[in-house]
Amino acid sequence: MAEPIRVMGISGTFSSDSANGRLLQIAFEHCESMGAEWVIWDNSSPLPFVGEEGCWEDTAVKSYKEMASASDAFILSSPEYHGTMSGVMKNSLDFLSYDQTSDKAFALMSTLGGQSNSNTLNHMRISVRWIHGWVVPEQVAVGNVRSAFNENGDLVDEKMNQRIRGMIRSLIDSAEYLRSKR
Amino acid sequence: MAEPIRVMGISGTFSSDSANGRLLQIAFEHCESMGAEWVIWDNSSPLPFVGEEGCWEDTAVKSYKEMASASDAFILSSPEYHGTMSGVMKNSLDFLSYDQTSDKAFALMSTLGGQSNSNTLNHMRISVRWIHGWVVPEQVAVGNVRSAFNENGDLVDEKMNQRIRGMIRSLIDSAEYLRSKR
Amino acid sequence: MAEPIRVMGISGTFSSDSANGRLLQIAFEHCESMGAEWVIWDNSSPLPFVGEEGCWEDTAVKSYKEMASASDAFILSSPEYHGTMSGVMKNSLDFLSYDQTSDKAFALMSTLGGQSNSNTLNHMRISVRWIHGWVVPEQVAVGNVRSAFNENGDLVDEKMNQRIRGMIRSLIDSAEYLRSKR
Amino acid sequence: MAEPIRVMGISGTFSSDSANGRLLQIAFEHCESMGAEWVIWDNSSPLPFVGEEGCWEDTAVKSYKEMASASDAFILSSPEYHGTMSGVMKNSLDFLSYDQTSDKAFALMSTLGGQSNSNTLNHMRISVRWIHGWVVPEQVAVGNVRSAFNENGDLVDEKMNQRIRGMIRSLIDSAEYLRSKR
Numbered sequence: 001m002a003e004p005i006r007v008m009g010i011s012g013t014f015s016s017d018s019a020n021g022r023l024l025q026i027a028f029e030h031c032e033s034m035g036a037e038w039v040i041w042d043n044s045s046p047l048p049f050v051g052e053e054g055c056w057e058d059t060a061v062k063s064y065k066e067m068a069s070a071s072d073a074f075i076l077s078s079p080e081y082h083g084t085m086s087g088v089m090k091n092s093l094d095f096l097s098y099d100q101t102s103d104k105a106f107a108l109m110s111t112l113g114g115q116s117n118s119n120t121l122n123h124m125r126i127s128v129r130w131i132h133g134w135v136v137p138e139q140v141a142v143g144n145v146r147s148a149f150n151e152n153g154d155l156v157d158e159k160m161n162q163r164i165r166g167m168i169r170s171l172i173d174s175a176e177y178l179r180s181k182r
Numbered sequence: 183m184a185e186p187i188r189v190m191g192i193s194g195t196f197s198s199d200s201a202n203g204r205l206l207q208i209a210f211e212h213c214e215s216m217g218a219e220w221v222i223w224d225n226s227s228p229l230p231f232v233g234e235e236g237c238w239e240d241t242a243v244k245s246y247k248e249m250a251s252a253s254d255a256f257i258l259s260s261p262e263y264h265g266t267m268s269g270v271m272k273n274s275l276d277f278l279s280y281d282q283t284s285d286k287a288f289a290l291m292s293t294l295g296g297q298s299n300s301n302t303l304n305h306m307r308i309s310v311r312w313i314h315g316w317v318v319p320e321q322v323a324v325g326n327v328r329s330a331f332n333e334n335g336d337l338v339d340e341k342m343n344q345r346i347r348g349m350i351r352s353l354i355d356s357a358e359y360l361r362s363k364r
Numbered sequence: 365m366a367e368p369i370r371v372m373g374i375s376g377t378f379s380s381d382s383a384n385g386r387l388l389q390i391a392f393e394h395c396e397s398m399g400a401e402w403v404i405w406d407n408s409s410p411l412p413f414v415g416e417e418g419c420w421e422d423t424a425v426k427s428y429k430e431m432a433s434a435s436d437a438f439i440l441s442s443p444e445y446h447g448t449m450s451g452v453m454k455n456s457l458d459f460l461s462y463d464q465t466s467d468k469a470f471a472l473m474s475t476l477g478g479q480s481n482s483n484t485l486n487h488m489r490i491s492v493r494w495i496h497g498w499v500v501p502e503q504v505a506v507g508n509v510r511s512a513f514n515e516n517g518d519l520v521d522e523k524m525n526q527r528i529r530g531m532i533r534s535l536i537d538s539a540e541y542l543r544s545k546r
Numbered sequence: 547m548a549e550p551i552r553v554m555g556i557s558g559t560f561s562s563d564s565a566n567g568r569l570l571q572i573a574f575e576h577c578e579s580m581g582a583e584w585v586i587w588d589n590s591s592p593l594p595f596v597g598e599e600g601c602w603e604d605t606a607v608k609s610y611k612e613m614a615s616a617s618d619a620f621i622l623s624s625p626e627y628h629g630t631m632s633g634v635m636k637n638s639l640d641f642l643s644y645d646q647t648s649d650k651a652f653a654l655m656s657t658l659g660g661q662s663n664s665n666t667l668n669h670m671r672i673s674v675r676w677i678h679g680w681v682v683p684e685q686v687a688v689g690n691v692r693s694a695f696n697e698n699g700d701l702v703d704e705k706m707n708q709r710i711r712g713m714i715r716s717l718i719d720s721a722e723y724l725r726s727k728r
Contacts, residue, residue, distance in 0.1 A: 014233030046231065049270050050263070051196030081232070083312035083482075084266075084305055087273025088231050094269045118447075118481055122672050123266055123305055129671065129683045130265035137675045177723045265664075299664055300629075304490050311489065311501045319493045359541045378597030413592070413634050414627070415560030445596070447676035448630070448669055451640045452595050455633025487630055487669055494629035 005036040005175045008071035012078025012089030014043045019111045019145045020077040022153050026161065027075050027109070030168040036175075039067055043088065050094040061095055068100035073175035074133065075168075077109040080120040080141075085110070085127075093127055102132040103182055105175040107167050109140045116143030136174055138167035187218040187357045190253035194260025194271030196225045201293045201327045202259040204335050208343065209257050209291070212350040218357075221249055225270065232276040243277055250282035255357035256315065257350075259291040262302040262323075267292070267309075275309055284314040285364055287357040289349050291322045298325030318356055320349035369400040369539045372435035376442025376453030378407045383475045383509045384441040386517050390525065391439050391473070394532040400539075403431055407452065414458040425459055432464035437539035438497065439532075441473040444484040444505075449474070449491075457491055466496040467546055469539040471531050473504045480507030500538055502531035551582040551721045554617035558624025558635030560589045565657045565691045566623040568699050572707065573621050573655070576714040582721075585613055589634065596640040607641055614646035619721035620679065621714075623655040626666040626687075631656070631673075639673055648678040649728055651721040653713050655686045662689030682720055684713035 009024040021042060028038040041064055048055040055061060068074075078089035106128045110120035121139045128135050140163050142148050148156060155161045191206040203224055210220040223246055230237045237243060250256075260271035288310045292302035303321045310317050322345050324330050330338060337343045373388040385406055392402040405428055412419045419425060432438075442453035470492045474484035485503045492499050504527050506512050512520060519525045555570040567588060574584040587610055594601045601607060614620075624635035652674045656666035667685045674681050686709050688694050694702060701707045 014231060018233075043231075043233075046234070049196060049225075049228070049231075049273070050268065051200075051225075051270060052228070081272075081276045082278075083309045084272065086232065087269050087271075087276045088233060089269075090263075090266065090272045091231070091269025094263045096264075115480055118483060119308065119486070122483070122486075125671065125675065126301065126668050127265045129685075132683045134680075134683060137678045137680060139675075173727065174723075177720075181719065298661055301664060301668070304665070304668075307489065307493065308486050311503075314501045316498075316501060319496050319498060321493075355545065356541075359538075363537065378595060382597075407595075407597075410595070410598070413560060413589075413595075413637070414632065415564075415589075415634060416592070445636075445640045446642075447673045448636065450596065451633050451635075451637025452597060453633075454627075454630065454636045455595070458627045458633045460628075483672065490665065491629045 005073055005172050006071045007031050007036050007038045007073045007075060007171070008067055009038060009040040009075045009077065010089070010092050011040070011042045012076070012086040014046070014088060019142070019148065020079060022149055023077045023109050023111065023142065024075060026155065027164055027168055030165045031172070034169065034172050036172050039071065041067060041092065047092060047095060049091055064095060065100060068096055071104070072179050073105040073171050075107045075109065075171070076124055078120050078124065080110050080112045080117060083119045084123045085120045096131055098132055103178050104133055105171050105178055106133040106135045107138065107171040108135060110142070111145040112141065112143045113145060114143065116141045134174060134178060136167060136170040138163070138170050140164055140167060187254045187354050188252060189213050189218050189220045189255045189257060189353070190249055191220060191222040191257045191259065192271070192274050193222070193224045194258070194268040196228070196270060201324070201330065202261060204331055205259045205291050205293065205324065206257060208337065209346055209350055212347045213354070216351065216354050218354050221253065223249060223274065229274060229277060231273055246277060247282060250278055253286070254361050255287040255353050257289045257291065257353070258306055260302050260306065262292050262294045262299060265301045266305045267302045278313055280314055285360050286315055287353050287360055288315040288317045289320065289353040290317060292324070293327040294323065294325045295327060296325065298323045316356060316360060318349060318352040320345070320352050322346055322349060369436045369536050370434060371395050371400050371402045371437045371439060371535070372431055373402060373404040373439045373441065374453070374456050375404070375406045376440070376450040378410070378452060383506070383512065384443060386513060387441045387473050387475065387506065388439060390519065391528055391532055394529045395536070398533065398536050400536050403435065405431060405456065411456060411459060413455055428459060429464060432460055435468070436543050437469040437535050439471045439473065439535070440488055442484050442488065444474050444476045444481060447483045448487045449484045460495055462496055467542050468497055469535050469542055470497040470499045471502065471535040472499060474506070475509040476505065476507045477509060478507065480505045498538060498542060500531060500534040502527070502534050504528055504531060551618045551718050552616060553577050553582050553584045553619045553621060553717070554613055555584060555586040555621045555623065556635070556638050557586070557588045558622070558632040560592070560634060565688070565694065566625060568695055569623045569655050569657065569688065570621060572701065573710055573714055576711045577718070580715065580718050582718050585617065587613060587638065593638060593641060595637055610641060611646060614642055617650070618725050619651040619717050621653045621655065621717070622670055624666050624670065626656050626658045626663060629665045630669045631666045642677055644678055649724050650679055651717050651724055652679040652681045653684065653717040654681060656688070657691040658687065658689045659691060660689065662687045680720060680724060682713060682716040684709070684716050686710055686713060
C-alpha cells in the first residue's frame with residue numbers, strides 16, 4: 001500500500017493562532033479526512049533572514065528544509081500586505097529551492113483585512129513556478145478576515161470551507177500523480 | 183531656496199557590500215550630482231520580522247520609519263529570488279505604510295544571478311502603489327550580476343549607468359513635483 | 365493661459381453603452397468640472413487586430429493614433445475577463461507606442477461581473493509602463509457591475525464616484541506636471 | 547489502448563509563418579514524436595473581437611470552441627507586446643471558458659523582439675488559471691526572436707529546443723493524468 005501523502009503547511013505570519021494558522025488547521029482537517037499526513041511550519045522556531053551571517057547553517061533552517069524535503073505537497077497561507085505576500089512568507093520561500101520542491105504539488109491561500117483580492121495568490125503562484133512546483137488551479141482568498149471565523153474557529157462561510165476541501169482534494173490527487181513521476 | 187530632496191535607499195539584501203548595496207551607491211552618486219541628499223537603510227541594524235513580539239516598538243523599526251517619514255523619495259533595490267523580490271525587501275516594505283509613503287516618488291532596481299527579468303520590478307511596482315507611492319516608469323534590472331561590476335565597483339556597462347542616471351533625474355523631478363502638492 | 369489638458373478615454377469593450385462606457389462618461393464629467401477636455405475611443409469605428417494585413421495603414425488606426433498623439437492624459441477602462449484586461453483593450457494598447465504615450469499620465473478603471481479584483485488594473489499598470497506612461501496610484505475597480513449603476517446611469521455607491529473624482533484630480537495634475545517637462 | 551492526447555496550439559499572431567507559428571510547429575514535432583495529435587488555431591480564419599455584434603454565433607468562433615472542446619491540452623504561444631501577451635492572444639482566450647478548458651493541461655511560450663522576459667508567460671499563467679487550466683511549470687521565452695531561427699526554421703539554440711521538448715513531455719503526461727480524472 002502506498003505511503004500517505006505528506007503535506008507541509010507554511011504560514012506567512014508569526015503566530016500560529018493567526019487567521020493563517022487557523023486556515024491551515026482547517027486545511028489539515030481535510031487532509032486527514034482524505035488520508036494524508038500533515039506537518040506545519042508556523043514560525044514558532046523562527047527562520048533567520050536570508051543573508052544573515054550563518055543563515056544557511058541555522059538549526060531552524062535545517063529543520064525547515066528537512067521538513068520540506070520529506071513532504072510531497074505544500075500549502076502556503078499568507079496574509080496580503082501592501083498588495084503581495086508577507087515578507088515572512090517570502091523569506092520562507094527564499095530558503096527553499098528546486099531540491100525540496102521540484103515536481104511537488106502546491107495549494108495557495110491568503111487572508112486580507114479588507115475586501116478580497118488575488119495579488120498574493122498570483123505572486124505566490126509565479127514564485128512557486130520558479131522553484132518548479134505545480135500549483136493547483138483551485139485557490140482561496142479570505143477577505144474581511146477579522147469576521148471570517150466564528151467562536152469555534154470555523155469559517156462562517158461554509159462555501160469557503162467547501163472550496164478549501166475541493167482544493168485539498170486536488171492537491172492530494174496531484175501530489176500522488178507527481179510522486180509517481182519522481 | 184528649496185530644501186534639497188532627500189532620497190532614502192532600501193536594500194533587499196543584508197550586506198551593504200552586496201550588488202544591491204553597490205547599485206544604491208551608484209544611484210546616490212547621481213543623486214548628489216543633482217543636488218539631492220541621500221540616506222540608506224542597508225540592514226546593518228536589522229529590522230525584526232513583522233509579527234515578532236514587540237516588533238512595532240523595536241528601536242530599529244522606529245529609526246527606519248523616521249528615516250522614511252523624513253524622506254521625499256525612495257530607491258528600492260532588491261535581488262530577484264524565485265521570481266519576485268527578496269523576503270528581506272518585502273519585510274522592509276511591510277513596516278512602511280501610507281503615513282510614510284503617500285505621494286512620494288519611488289524608483290526601482292533589481293539584480294539577478296542569471297538572465298535579466300522584470301518580475302521583481304513588477305511586483306515592487308504593484309506593492310508600492312498599495313502604499314500610494316508614485317513609481318517612475320524608468321527602472322533598472324541588472325542580470326548576470328556577478329560580472330556586472332568592475333574592480334572599482336562601477337558598472338561594466340556604461341549604458342546601464344546612464345539608465346540609472348536618467349531614472350534618478352526622473353525620481354528627483356517627480357519628488358519635487360509631489361512635494362509641492364503635499 | 366495654459367491650454368486645457370486633453371484626456372483620451374479608451375474603452376475595453378465594443379459598446380459605448382457598456383459599463384465601461386458609463387464609467388468613462390462619469391470620469392469625463394469630473395474632467396469637465398476641472399477644466400479638462402476629453403475625447404473617447406469607444407470602438408464605434410473599430411480597430412483591426414494588430415497583424416491583420418494593412419493594419420498599420422487602416423483609417424481607424426490612423427485616427428486613433430492621432431487622437432492619442434493630441435492627448436495629454438489617458439483613462440483606460442476595461443472589463444476583467446479571465447483574470448486580466450480584455451483582448452479589445454490589449455489590442456488597443458498594442459497600436460500605441462512610445463511616440464504617443466511617453467511621459468503622459470494614465471488612470472485605470474476596471475469592471476468585474478463578480479467580486480472586485482485588481483488583476484486587470486495590475487496588468488494595465490505594468491503594460492502602460494512599457495510604453496513609458498505614468499500611472500497615477502489612484503485606481504478604480506467596480507465589482508458586481510450589473511448592479512453598480514442606478515437607472516440614471518450613476519454609480520449607486522457615491523464613495524466610488526468620489527474615488528473616480530480623486531483619481532481624475534490626480535490625473536489632471538500630473539498631466540500638467542508632465543506636459544511642463546515634455 | 548488509450549486514445550492519443552490531442553493538443554491544440556493557439557498563436558498570438560495573425561500570420562502562421564510568424565515566429566510564434568514556427569515555435570508551435572517545433573512543439574508539434576515533439577508532440578508527434580511522443581504519440582500525441584495536434585491541431586492549430588493560427589487565425590487563418592480570424593475570430594472577431596469579443597463584443598462585436600453576433601460574435602458568439604460567428605462560424606469561426608464555433609469552430610474554434612469545438613476544436614478546444616475536443617482537445618486535451620493547449621499550447622499558447624504569444625509575442626510579448628508592451629509587457630504582456632498580444633491582444634490577439636487575449637481575445638482568443640476571451641472566447642474560451644471553463645467548459646472547454648477545466649482540468650486540461652496548458653504549456654506556455656512567448657517571443658520577444660529584444661531581451662527575454664517573463665511578463666507574457668506570467669500573465670498567461672494567471673489568466674489560464676482563471677479558466678481552471680493546469681499550467682505546467684516548464685515554460686519557454688525566446689528573446690531576440692529575429693535571430694532565433696536558422697534558414698530551416700529550426701531554433702539556433704539547441705538547448706531551447708530541448709526545453710520545448712521537456713515542456714511537451716510534461717504537458718502530455720499531465721494531460722493524460724488530467725484526462726483520467728475528468
